[in-house]
Amino acid sequence: MSIKIAIQGVKASFHEEAAYKYFGQDIETIECGSFKQTCEMLKHGKADYVVMAIENSIAGSILPNYNLLRDYRFHIIGEVHLNIQQNLLALPGVKLSDIQFVESHPIAIRQCDEFLGEHPEWTIKEGMDTAGCAKKISEDKLTHTAAIASEYAAKIYGLNILEKRIETHKKNATRFLILANEVVEQKAANKASLSFQTGNAVGSLASVLQCFAEQNVNLSKIQSMPVVGRRNEYDFYVDVEWKKQSDFDAAIRKVLKHTVNFSIMGEYIKNEKV
Template sequence: MAKRPTIAIQGIKASFHEEAALTYFGEEIETLECMTFKRMFEEMKQERADYIVMAIENSIAGSLLPNYSLLQDYNFPIIGEIFLPVQLHLLALPGLRFEDIKYVQSHPIAIRQCEEFLQDLQGITVLEKSDTAACAKEIQDLQLKDTVAIANLNAAKAFGLEVLERRIESNKKNYTRFLVIAREHEDIKDANKASVCFRVNNKPGSLAKVLTIFAQNNINLSKIQSMPVLGKPNEYNFYLDLEWTEQKAYDLSLRKILKYTHNLSVMGEYKSNDTRK
């Protein structure tokens, strides 16, 4: 029997990261729980994980900027993506009443996604924790009768909690995009999307020239993100997601932008999997 792949996830079982991993790989996997994003990369570096599934952006909260740095620091290849609809619920021990609630706890990103709902709760303290599912588990483990968690239905089922309020996220079309990262390079058949990173000269029009080359070759930019380079004033890393219909046009674009960029790296070539469309 073939060995199940081990997938490093941020958080614990029943978290959104585990849900994303199951969506991409199916049920026949082992998940490796990591409390930080960096820990996932360290586990794969030590060959205790075969893949990483990592959130990179959310339609409400925006990009997870530190995760771009991790991609650069560890240089493991991106081989896929998942767009996971985020449905958030208010979970509590069975029988808890609204008037008993003193604390709401969840991951900071989940809290941001539910700001409108939380603004209507009077006299309740919001606690930021490391993981949505772990917040739900803590309520069950410690039998917290004054605390509720913001998490998904998997967490409610896993830890025997009751749903006090359903779908409390501000935007009902809320998605988180996850990247699938491998320990070793894999050839992806019919790849039509890439994540690249580069720097440009600090001169007027340098970035515009690069973007013009992509436009002239019908390369769609579905994402552009800049981050300052530490210790180098006025220098930025630009992270781009590129999509194409003709492989030759993509290859030509990369060759042409070499004239205007430096430190160009292709972080991964994979299939576009935007299920929001």
């Protein structure tokens, strides 16, 4: 029986591509209208894993997803990087001059702002998902609307590519997390995602970061999020990488003395390939 992967979006979305890249082709993807819905699928056992975008090299961190990680407390068991190539898609026979509306996910729109800026006559509309916008054009036979989506979406939904590679920066990559209900132990783990809070004293965050530096553990990302309902208090989310497990273990022992609500959200193998 195929493993079930909950994805935000529909078939041919970047989340589905990321799922195939991490798990291979022999999977069943469950289409969800929101990231929260993917988490609900995993929580209630209707999916085995969730693939969730967490940051893009152009648009930055996807902050609402950090809130979902905090609320659901799933385990991060892996990551996957995907090179994002955006294209302008429309129904066969539709020309660039016919376009009045362009629809896509807000982050995809931001990734193509330079190209879209060359066409001030277009009305830009935000949709839930890149591939979902392509699907809508195909199903509703929208002759004045184009979607920003992948080449794969064009193929799946029978659309033409009016313009290829319209993303502003060609080195455009998204990092996705693989989430599970249970811890999956990985002996070769060399990366971890952690969350914690610090006191308000001067230098309290610096003390934590120093613990990692002293043990030769590299800090590859840090993200702060306000603690809901508590003024001037923040959750810190950090990703760290190491060469020796003993260095990481020693760093964690030190960090525990300087933090509260400390949590290892997952230890996994760093994904180098884009």
